[in-house]
Amino acid sequence: MGKMAVADQYKLGVGVAGVVLLLLVTPGRVVLAWHSAAFFLLIAGIAEFVFIPLPSGVRITVGFAVTLPGFLLYGPVVAAWVTAIGIFVAGTVERRPLGINLFNAGQYALAALGAGWAFMQASGHARLWSVSQLVSARLGYVVVYAATFFVINHLLVNAYAALRRGFSAANLLENMKWDGYNYLLSVPFGLLLTFFYVNLGWLGASVVFVPVLTTAYILRLQLSLTAAHRELTVLQEAVRQINSALDLDRVFELTSAPLKELVGSQSCVLYLWEPYCGQLTRKLVDPPGLAGALPEVVETVGGVLGRLVRDRQPAILAAPDPGWAPEATGMQSWMAVPLPVEDRLVGLMVAGSPAAGAFSENNLRVFNTLANHAAVAMENALLYRKTELMAITDPLTELFNYRYLYLRLGEEIRKARQTGGGFALIYLDLNDFSRYNSLYGHLAGDFLLSQFSEFLRRYIRSSDIPARYAGDEFLIILPGAGRQEVEQVATRLLQALDTSEFAVGSTGVFVTLSMAAGTACFPEDGATESDLIHAADQKMYGHKARSRRALSNGHPAEARVG
Incomplete structure (x- = not known):
């Protein structure tokens, strides 16, 4: 069972448990005047609307400032009913999902009933039977009620948050800190609300309720300013690092981490x-x-992601495309942001969350801000990588060039000396290749060299480093290889070349090639780059002298038209 399924079952279980328990403990007749019920239901709903969003996604309200008077005046059952109904109605008006509404109503009902039970155990009474008894001797019982309500409420809510997003001690402490401030203000406000309601009725209580809402708004504003400052600080640092990065992987990491x-x-x-x-x-x-659950290619002809790319517009998505396999990824919410640079498209970034409905328009704005900077940095990284490859790559064969060969040889020598290991080298020289240039032209010769480089890639190990050393001469570095292994690779290349044919441009003509090979091993055949190349070169010429695989009678082999 997935994490989200467990969270959903927990949410449903808490909601149903709270409602069922409330029904079971409700007596056959509850005496509560209609105007009292209407007043407390109204302010309970208003208190729920003025919520305070925490960075972890949990929302706190001043609803306890309404629950407490309900308990003090009418007992735990009435307080639980007023709180649960007020929250459910407010959530319905706000168009929250039914499951969330039921969970909120159920967990508040459980908290109110549990706190009422703790109060009764401490005081021996179900409630304070008169407001005049709110003196220091009885105020301690109110603290018991508030503390129990606080603990039950946080256990139920944070357990759900942990099931959805994973447990975070930092988030738990942050939630409890802010809600603790909330309760410290809600308890005295609740006592004042009780006093004014008893002595001045609903109008007097309404006057007290306004400062409660004002305090909640100030807390909400403070959190919003704190979150905005944090967001700005993180974005500034992320953008600074993104703009200075020249590696594609690093740019991606610097973009995904702040997200x-x-x-x-x-x-x-x-x-x-x-x-x-x-x-x-x-x-x-x-x-x-997650790579296995995501498509390797996204077509731009159809599909949601294709439309976003064509329109160059970011969007929040339920599931980007049928082939996206959101169940396999475990993600239920997605955001997608194209990566344009002026009129050019660099790519597309997609962010996911396992929580349903996890992303807001503000989240999309943050993603788009990061992505706009990342697009420029990624284009620069791709150009930088291309320039780097051009500096170390032979443009004709796309093998490494002479410069990189010497750098890599030096690196392998240093590595072998540090580890006590070794490596090997193969020197290859195509026999009488100049004859092909003379017979078919230099363009055809270049095309043959390009095909030969593909031949090398196909028959060497993935860890080997092939390089074009000179016109028709090639060197292959074999990291970690010894004498026996390098001889086997050289033999395999010679045998494979004997049975291979190469096209001469677009003429439809195919020819066979031959070559001589020489090998060298570090440290037996040399201690420096030049020594190793010289040793392999000498063995290659010895092989050429012993059995020259030039084509018949010193001319290119008979061509075949295919």
């Missing part, structure tokens, strides 16, 4: 735009374990 902190997302996916095929290809996923 988790600011909007509570638990997954992030980057798709890069492939202009030649008109589609988005999955590049990076956080956490990586």
Whole structure:
């Protein structure tokens, strides 16, 4: 059973338990004047509307300032009914989901009944039988009632939050801190509300209730300002780091990490735009374990994500596309933000949360702000990576070039000396390749070299490093390989080349190639880069002299038209 299913069952169980228990303990007749019921239901609903949102997603209200007078005047059952009905009605008007409304009503009913029971155990009475008894001797029982209500309420609400999002001690302490302030103000306000209601009726109590709402609003404003300052600080630091990053993975990390902190997302996916095929290809996923549940390619012809890319508009999504497999990812809420730079599209970022309805328009605004900076940084990172590759790559064969070969040889030598290990080198020289240039032209020769580089990639290990050393000469570094292994690889390449054919441009002509090979091992055949290359070169020429695989009679092999 998934985490969300457990949370939903818990939510339903608490709601039903609270309502059923309330029905069971309600006597056959409750004496409460209609104007008293209407007044307390009204202010209970208003108190629920003036909620204070906490960063963890939990909302606190001044509803206890209404529950307490209900208890002091009419007992725990009436207080529970007034609180539960007021919350349920307010939630319905606010269009909250039925399950959330039922949970809120149930958990408040349980808290009110549990606090009433604790009060009765402490005082021996179900309630204060007269307001005049609110002196220090009886005030301690009120503290017992308030503390019990506080503890039960927080246990039930934070258990649900932990089931949905995972337990966070920091969030729990933060919630309890702010709600503790709330209760410290709600208890005296509740006592004043009780006193004014008894002596001046509902009109006098209404005058007292206004400061309660004002206090709640001030707390809400304070939290909003604190959250805005925190958001701005995190965004500024994230943008600063994003703008200075030149690595695509790092830019993605610097974008997804603040999202988790600011909007509570638990997954992030980057798709890069492939202009030649008109589609988005999955590049990076956080956490990586979700990659298997996400499509590798997003088509822009149809689907929700395709429309977002075409319109260049961010959006909150229930489930981006049928192929998205939200059940497999465990995410129920998604936000998607295109990554445009002027009129160019870099890609698309998607953030997910396991909680249903987790994202707000403000969350989307934060995501879009980060994504706008990330788009520029990602384009720069891709260009930087392309420039880096151009500096170390042979443009014709797309193998590593002479410069990178020497850098990597030096790195392998240092590594082998530190670990006491070794590595090997293969030197390859195509036999009489200049004849192909003379016979078919240099463009055809270039095309043959390009095909030969693909041949090398196909027959060497994924860990090997192939490089174009000179015109028709190639070197392959084999990290960790010894004499026997390098000889096996060289033999495999020679045998595979004997049975391979290569196209000569678009002429429809195919030819066979031959080559000579020499090997060298570190440290047996040399201690420096030059020594190793020289040793492999000498063995390659020895092989060429012993059995030259040039084509018949010193001319290119007979071509086959295919």
